Structure formats: C-alpha cells, structure tokens
Amino acid sequence: MRRILAMVCFLVVFQVWGGDWLQFRGPQGAGVSDETQIPTTLDAKKNIAWKKALPGRGLSSAIIVGDRVFVTCTSGPNQERLHVICLNAADGSSLWERQFWATGRTTCHEKISVAAPTPVSDGKRIIALFSSNDLFCLDLDGNLLWLRGLMRDYPNASNGLGLASSPVVVDGVVVTQIETDGEAFVAGIDATTGLNRWKIDRPKKANWTSPSILRGAQGAMLVTLQSSTGISAIDPKTGVEVWKYSDGASTVPSSAVRGDTLYVPSSGITALQTSTDGQPFKQLWKASQLRPATASPVVVDERIYTLNDAGVLTCGDTTEGKRLWQLRLKGPFSATPLAAGQHLYLVNEKGLAQVVDLSKPEGQVVSELDLGEPIIGTPSIGGGGLYFRSDGHLWKIIKS
Amino acid sequence: MFNRPIYFHAPCFLLAAWMGCGELSLKSEVDFAEPLRVINSVSREGQGNAEAFVAMQTLVFADAKSIPIILAAMASSNEVALNWLRAAVETIAQRHVASGKPFPFVELGKFVLETSNPPRARRLAFELISKVDPLTSDRLLTGMVNDPSPELRREAVQKLIQQANLSLSESNKVGATLLFQQLLSLARDVDQVDGIAKSLRNLGQVVDLPFTLGFLTQWKVAGPFDSIGGKGFAAVYPPEAQVDLAADYDGKTGKVRWQRLLNTEEDGSVSMNKPYTPLKGVAAYAYSEFYSENARVVDLRLGSKNAFKVWLNGQFLFGQEEYHRNKAIDQYRMTGQLKSGRNIILVKVCQNEQTEDWATEWDFQLRVCDALGTPIRSVAAASGGDR
Structure with a gap:
C-alpha cells in the first residue's frame, strides 16, 4: 500500500509519461530507469543511433521529454554564450536552439563548464540553469517564458571553480540551490512566473550537490538539500525546514533516493528513512566502506553502488550498509552511473562507456564502448535510448 | 493586470496573431515602442517577467523586417532585458527561415556596419547573416579588426x-x-x-605583457592586519577608513607602515607574499594612484584567489569573500567613475588559514579598461612615469 501511495504521489508530482527523463539522474533523481530496451552490449556500429555535434562545451545531462531531447552547452572564449538546444529524439535533428548572453561570472575550473547544471522539466517547460546563475524557462517549442539573472540579483553567489547544482521542480516550484563561500541560498522560484516564492539563506560554503526529492512522513514531497553541515529537508511550497540531519555530508556527490529512503554521502554513506513513528526520519545505518568520490551513489533494488577515486565500484546492501563486493573498473569517473534493469551504465573521464551486469555474483563488465572523447557529464536514459554527452557531441545509443 | 500568471495573458495575444495574419507587419517603430519599453523594464528578482512575456507575444509574431528595430532597442536594455530581446529576434528569425522567405539582409547589414549601434545587437545581426550567407559575413569581418563590438x-x-x-x-x-x-x-x-x-x-x-594588458604595477601596501577566522574581510582597519600614507598603524604583530611594491609578475599579480612572506590569517591593503585626463566611466577588472574588497576614490565597488577557488584575468568586472586628475584605488586582500600547498597565494591582479577591454593607462604610466 505504501509503495502504491508513493508511486501515485510520484506521478502526480512529476506528471510524467513513460520514457521521460526530466532531470539530473532522472525520475526522483534516483539514477534508475525502468526502460527495458536499453542495450546491454554496446557496439559502435550496431547501437549508435545518432551522434550529434554540439555547438559548445558542457557536462550537463540531456533530458528527454516525449520525443524531444534537450541539452545545454556554452561557447565563446569565456563560455559567455549560453545555448539551450532541442533535438528530435528519433534522428538527432535540430528542432530549435536558443542562445543567451551570460549575465553572471563565467570563471570555472578548466575541467568543468558553465553548462554544468542539468536542465529540468515538468513536462511542459524546460528550465535551464548555468554556472553563471542564469536561469531560463522555455516552453517545449523554445518560446521564452521567463528568465532570471540570479548573479545580478545576488552578486556574491559565485564560485571561481564553477557551480554544478541542478535544479528540481516540485509542485510548480523550481528549487535552485546555489551555495558558495561568498553567498549561499536556495530559492523557490515559481515555475509559472519566475518570481521568488521564497528564498532561504544557507551555509556559506562551496557546494556542488543537487537537491533530491523525497516523500515525507505526511505523504507530501520534500526537497532535501545537502551541504557540508548535513541534510535539510524542506517543504518546496514554502522553503520551511521540516527536518534536518546534522552530521555533515559531502559537497560533491549528491544523495540518492529509493522509495522512502535517502542515501546520503555522509561518513561514507548514511541511510535516512522517512519515519512514520512521529519522528521526522530514522537513521538506518552508516557505512564508511561505501564512501563515494565524485559520482553520486545509485540504488537498485536492495543494493547500493558507489564509485571511489580509484575507479572501484562498490556494492553494498541497503538493509545494513554492509559491503558485498567490489569491482575494479577503468576510471577515473566524474559521471554518475545509471541503472536500467540489472545493468549499470558507467562512462569514465576518457569517454569509455562500461556496462556492468549486476546479476552476476560480484558484478561483471559485459561490454565497453570507447566514445573517443572526454566525458564528465552523467548520461541519461529515456524514450528507449541511452544518451552520453561530451564537450563536442551527444550520442544516442539504442538496441539494435 | 499583471499580477496573474503569465499563461493567463498569453492566449489573447496568440489568438490575435493567429486570427490576424500569422505575422504582424510593422508599420513604424511606434508599433513596438510599448512592448520594447516593457521588456526593457525588467529588473531584479524576476520583476517585470510577466509583463515582458506578454510584450513578447507582440514581438515574436512580427515580420523579419522588424528585427533591426528590436535590435536597436537593445541600446536601452539591461543585461537581463538583452536576453529577452535576443529570444524575440531568434524566434522571429527561426520562423522566417523555416517559411523560406527572403531575409532582410540589406537592413541587417546596414545595422551591423553602423558601429554606433549596440555591440551585442550588431553581433546578433551578424550571426543572422552568417547563418544564411556565411561568405558575406566572413567578408564583412575584414573591416572589423578595430570594431567596438x-x-x-x-x-x-x-x-x-x-x-x-x-x-x-x-x-x-x-x-x-x-x-x-x-x-x-x-x-x-x-x-x-x-x-x-x-x-x-x-x-x-x-x-611587455603586463604593460600590454594594462595591469597596474605601482602600488603601496600596508599590512599585515589580523584576519584570523576570516575576520579581516569585514573588519574596518584604518586604511579603509582613510588612507594616510605617512601613518603608522597597529598591525597584527606590531606597527606597520605603507611601503612601495612594484609588481613585475608576468600575469600582473601583486603578491603580498613578497613584502610580508607567506602568512596565514592576515589582511593587507594595496594603494595605487591613477591619473586620468578626463572624467569617465571605466571597468576595474580584478582577478584573485583571495577574499578582496575594492574602492575607487573612497567608493566601495565590490568585494568577494572566497579563498583559493580560482583566479583568472578579468574574473571580476566592476564599473567605476574616474574623475579628471588623481584617482585613488584601494584594494584589501585577505589570506585565510588553509595550509595546503595550493593555498599559499596571497595576491591579486588589477587593470583599468574600457567596456571593450582596451587597457586605460594612468597618464603618468602612459608618459613613462609609472615604469
């Protein structure tokens, strides 16, 4: 019953139809797809449906809404030109492109990009955030609905290394987490008008994590904000904090959600479950052996998967946080892995995609595909396709 | 009227456009004066977005011949409004190209060649030409090596x-x-x-790369002052209240005085580690005199990995409390008003207590430019007195 209720809430919140991938790490930010037609062996000749040249750099993930794919990138000597691109998912052809001038600072680490945050959609609109804190809302046909220059509004909210937090949309509110040493805030921006519904101050410390969406004890969706101080679960309608976890957390990999549990990169991984016994949440376990590096954890069924700095994939059980097995992969990784069925899809920084069969006792690499370009961004899965993006290209991988 | 959601207003404009002719034809600039004014009124925190969206519905259904008028309106745009108008132009152009109608190349070309037009608007016009006729746009570039865009x-x-x-x-x-x-x-x-x-x-x-880029090289510095726990960023030490080049100040470890510091770094960096050796939990001030032949608005462009504050003639311009994230030339652009004659530039630069090898830099680089990035040199510097 609880699961059914969760699914109903989920569908109401996201207004999704099958195959959409509307935000960073897809539905609920979990990094798990229910697609069944994603190939488990990747062959350049058989499985690449199309490869589209992009007009600029980026490490944001593509998002998929219906038969359209949306991706952001930046161009120019200082990445001051911001692009929002819409492609036909069937053949990769361009449907429309909008370009904007950055209104905020664009300085960032050479490895990353101003197009780091993944855009988000509520199925009707595309909301694209850039590291310059420029935020654009367009309809699916590219008509501009509203825009914000958040660094003009809040001039100290910048990080010389760049920002990467991807916004989420819940209940008509775009939750934008922008936390830097100079200024830190989370704004709940009305998805219809572009005006602030609320804005809360946050710890002034650089933070690259993205918000997650979790069903609260009362059934309403909460947005969990991760930072060096821990987790703050807020009501997306008001920005009011509902509960907090104060034992600290990472500022790079983001939490993963599965069902009513949040898996937080904190002291390794800490599992926090929505509680129904009157307490706001229940801490299930802490597991230092599951510590992730840059990539965020992924939870598939009763297993959690993390990647460390050495490119080792660690599998733990979600009941106790016990480490079950480890598998050395070809790293290093910045991109978060995604799961579809019993397979995990990973791509390293050199652009080598790897597929791990999770049904094997200790996991097994069953396929590799060298895409030939550095890849930092997390892939996407939607509409029967697996998408990888580099600074130069977007690939769609399908079953042959 | 505009307190309602954006979508509430949209249908009437969309319907009007659809029922009317598909494309509103421009008769004169007056037709678009009000929507352009509305869009150029967008301001902080999303104010004016709803009105701008409604105004857009007039613009985006216009004929491509109206594009130069929208581009010209960019002269009155703030940076946020520029993006609204850019979106309007792109939307018109996309529809126009898809329809196969001839593009108003001559008008766009004239707009590009008129250098008094807004730089970004000219660039956008140029890009529209490039998409359809790259050969012509390439040829136009030949005369643009000294362009204000x-x-x-x-x-x-x-x-x-x-x-x-x-x-x-x-x-x-x-x-x-x-x-x-x-x-x-x-x-x-x-x-x-x-x-x-x-x-x-x-x-x-x-x-001489520092000279070519126009970095300020002549400084007087005073410090170190206490910044344990980062307090130096907010603290108002005496040089910040009033610069007295002959004064003694109570510094972090004793009396401090202004001393000369000549920057010779290739990247224009003024390193506080030179006069003070590498220190932690400190703040220092750097003072420079800049002579201008006339009053003018300028960019002060600064790069630093350290927390800093900048004042021009006693007016605070900008500060950022961030340590050891990144440094880049022109990382922070501040607009300031130079007066004729002597101008005082004061920079406070703070060092935190991080102990990593990569956290030893305690410096900044600063140059004075016009909006294009053309270095403006102090009159004394230009006559050789500064070097």
Whole structure:
C-alpha cells in the first residue's frame, strides 16, 4: 500500500509519461530507469543511433521529454554564450536552439563548464540553469517564458571553480540551490512566473550537490538539500525546514533516493528513512566502506553502488550498509552511473562507456564502448535510448 | 493586470496573431515602442517577467523586417532585458527561415556596419547573416579588426592571426612579425593577446605583457592586519577608513607602515607574499594612484584567489569573500567613475588559514579598461612615469 501511495504521489508530482527523463539522474533523481530496451552490449556500429555535434562545451545531462531531447552547452572564449538546444529524439535533428548572453561570472575550473547544471522539466517547460546563475524557462517549442539573472540579483553567489547544482521542480516550484563561500541560498522560484516564492539563506560554503526529492512522513514531497553541515529537508511550497540531519555530508556527490529512503554521502554513506513513528526520519545505518568520490551513489533494488577515486565500484546492501563486493573498473569517473534493469551504465573521464551486469555474483563488465572523447557529464536514459554527452557531441545509443 | 500568471495573458495575444495574419507587419517603430519599453523594464528578482512575456507575444509574431528595430532597442536594455530581446529576434528569425522567405539582409547589414549601434545587437545581426550567407559575413569581418563590438572584433582578429600563422608556415618571418605586432595592439581578449605575445616571443621579439594588458604595477601596501577566522574581510582597519600614507598603524604583530611594491609578475599579480612572506590569517591593503585626463566611466577588472574588497576614490565597488577557488584575468568586472586628475584605488586582500600547498597565494591582479577591454593607462604610466 505504501509503495502504491508513493508511486501515485510520484506521478502526480512529476506528471510524467513513460520514457521521460526530466532531470539530473532522472525520475526522483534516483539514477534508475525502468526502460527495458536499453542495450546491454554496446557496439559502435550496431547501437549508435545518432551522434550529434554540439555547438559548445558542457557536462550537463540531456533530458528527454516525449520525443524531444534537450541539452545545454556554452561557447565563446569565456563560455559567455549560453545555448539551450532541442533535438528530435528519433534522428538527432535540430528542432530549435536558443542562445543567451551570460549575465553572471563565467570563471570555472578548466575541467568543468558553465553548462554544468542539468536542465529540468515538468513536462511542459524546460528550465535551464548555468554556472553563471542564469536561469531560463522555455516552453517545449523554445518560446521564452521567463528568465532570471540570479548573479545580478545576488552578486556574491559565485564560485571561481564553477557551480554544478541542478535544479528540481516540485509542485510548480523550481528549487535552485546555489551555495558558495561568498553567498549561499536556495530559492523557490515559481515555475509559472519566475518570481521568488521564497528564498532561504544557507551555509556559506562551496557546494556542488543537487537537491533530491523525497516523500515525507505526511505523504507530501520534500526537497532535501545537502551541504557540508548535513541534510535539510524542506517543504518546496514554502522553503520551511521540516527536518534536518546534522552530521555533515559531502559537497560533491549528491544523495540518492529509493522509495522512502535517502542515501546520503555522509561518513561514507548514511541511510535516512522517512519515519512514520512521529519522528521526522530514522537513521538506518552508516557505512564508511561505501564512501563515494565524485559520482553520486545509485540504488537498485536492495543494493547500493558507489564509485571511489580509484575507479572501484562498490556494492553494498541497503538493509545494513554492509559491503558485498567490489569491482575494479577503468576510471577515473566524474559521471554518475545509471541503472536500467540489472545493468549499470558507467562512462569514465576518457569517454569509455562500461556496462556492468549486476546479476552476476560480484558484478561483471559485459561490454565497453570507447566514445573517443572526454566525458564528465552523467548520461541519461529515456524514450528507449541511452544518451552520453561530451564537450563536442551527444550520442544516442539504442538496441539494435 | 499583471499580477496573474503569465499563461493567463498569453492566449489573447496568440489568438490575435493567429486570427490576424500569422505575422504582424510593422508599420513604424511606434508599433513596438510599448512592448520594447516593457521588456526593457525588467529588473531584479524576476520583476517585470510577466509583463515582458506578454510584450513578447507582440514581438515574436512580427515580420523579419522588424528585427533591426528590436535590435536597436537593445541600446536601452539591461543585461537581463538583452536576453529577452535576443529570444524575440531568434524566434522571429527561426520562423522566417523555416517559411523560406527572403531575409532582410540589406537592413541587417546596414545595422551591423553602423558601429554606433549596440555591440551585442550588431553581433546578433551578424550571426543572422552568417547563418544564411556565411561568405558575406566572413567578408564583412575584414573591416572589423578595430570594431567596438568585442565579439566581432575577436573574430576579425582571429582571421588575421590565421593569416600571420600562414605567413609563418610559408617561412615569411618578417611578414608574420609585422602582422603579429599589429595584432597585439588590436586584440582585446586576453587569450588572443596571450597567444599573439607567445608568437612574437618565438619570433625573437620582446613583449611587455603586463604593460600590454594594462595591469597596474605601482602600488603601496600596508599590512599585515589580523584576519584570523576570516575576520579581516569585514573588519574596518584604518586604511579603509582613510588612507594616510605617512601613518603608522597597529598591525597584527606590531606597527606597520605603507611601503612601495612594484609588481613585475608576468600575469600582473601583486603578491603580498613578497613584502610580508607567506602568512596565514592576515589582511593587507594595496594603494595605487591613477591619473586620468578626463572624467569617465571605466571597468576595474580584478582577478584573485583571495577574499578582496575594492574602492575607487573612497567608493566601495565590490568585494568577494572566497579563498583559493580560482583566479583568472578579468574574473571580476566592476564599473567605476574616474574623475579628471588623481584617482585613488584601494584594494584589501585577505589570506585565510588553509595550509595546503595550493593555498599559499596571497595576491591579486588589477587593470583599468574600457567596456571593450582596451587597457586605460594612468597618464603618468602612459608618459613613462609609472615604469
């Protein structure tokens, strides 16, 4: 019953139809797809449906809404030109492109990009955030609905290394987490008008994590904000904090959600479950052996998967946080892995995609595909396709 | 009227456009004056977005001939409004190209060639031409090496850099040297200036890069003051209240005085580690006099990995409390008003208590430029007095 209720809430919140991938790490930010037609062996000749040249750099993930794919990138000597691109998912052809001038600072680490945050959609609109804190809302046909220059509004909210937090949309509110040493805030921006519904101050410390969406004890969706101080679960309608976890957390990999549990990169991984016994949440376990590096954890069924700095994939059980097995992969990784069925899809920084069969006792690499370009961004899965993006290209991988 | 959601207003405009003619035809500039005014009124925190969206419904259904008028309105736009108008132009252009109708090239070309038009608007017009007729746009670039639009100028300079490299590949070192020397004075983007300087040095030429980029090199510094726990960023130490170059101050470890610091770093960095040795939990002030022949608005462009604050003639311009994230030339652009004669630039730069090897830098780089990035040198510097 609880699961059914969760699914109903989920569908109401996201207004999704099958195959959409509307935000960073897809539905609920979990990094798990229910697609069944994603190939488990990747062959350049058989499985690449199309490869589209992009007009600029980026490490944001593509998002998929219906038969359209949306991706952001930046161009120019200082990445001051911001692009929002819409492609036909069937053949990769361009449907429309909008370009904007950055209104905020664009300085960032050479490895990353101003197009780091993944855009988000509520199925009707595309909301694209850039590291310059420029935020654009367009309809699916590219008509501009509203825009914000958040660094003009809040001039100290910048990080010389760049920002990467991807916004989420819940209940008509775009939750934008922008936390830097100079200024830190989370704004709940009305998805219809572009005006602030609320804005809360946050710890002034650089933070690259993205918000997650979790069903609260009362059934309403909460947005969990991760930072060096821990987790703050807020009501997306008001920005009011509902509960907090104060034992600290990472500022790079983001939490993963599965069902009513949040898996937080904190002291390794800490599992926090929505509680129904009157307490706001229940801490299930802490597991230092599951510590992730840059990539965020992924939870598939009763297993959690993390990647460390050495490119080792660690599998733990979600009941106790016990480490079950480890598998050395070809790293290093910045991109978060995604799961579809019993397979995990990973791509390293050199652009080598790897597929791990999770049904094997200790996991097994069953396929590799060298895409030939550095890849930092997390892939996407939607509409029967697996998408990888580099600074130069977007690939769609399908079953042959 | 505009308190309601954006979508509430949209249908009437969409319907009007659909029922009317599909494209509203421009009769005069007056037709668009009000929607353009509305869009140019967008301001902080999303104020004016709803009104701008409604105004857009008038603009985006216009005929492509109206594009130059929308572009011209960019002269009155703030940076946020510029993006609204850019979206309007792109939407019109996309629909127009898809319909197969001829583009108003002559009008757009005239707009591009009129250098008093807004730089970004000219660049957008140029890009519209490029999409349909890249050969013509490429030819237009030939006359743009001294253009007031940074983006057009960059592309024109880049073409000449390619020509200079071609001369090099043909073993014409003299020709390449002359062309690179010419380009050094024409380029404004730092990456281009840097690349040209490297090419000239490879050809045996001497290039004073800090001077070329216009970094301020003559400073007087006072410090260190206490910044344990980061308190120096907010603390108002005496130099910040009033600069007295003859004064003694109570510093972190004793009396401190102003002392001369000549910056000689290739990247223009003014390193506080030179006079004070590497310290932690400290703040220091840097003072420079800048002489201008006339009153004018300028950019003060600063790069630093340290927390800083900048004042021009006692007026606070900007500060950022961030340590050891990144440093880049022109990382922070501040607009200031120079007065005729002597101007005082004061920088506070703070060092935190991080102990990693990569956290030892305690410096900044600063130059005065026009909006295009053309270095403006102190009159004294230009006459040789500063170097």
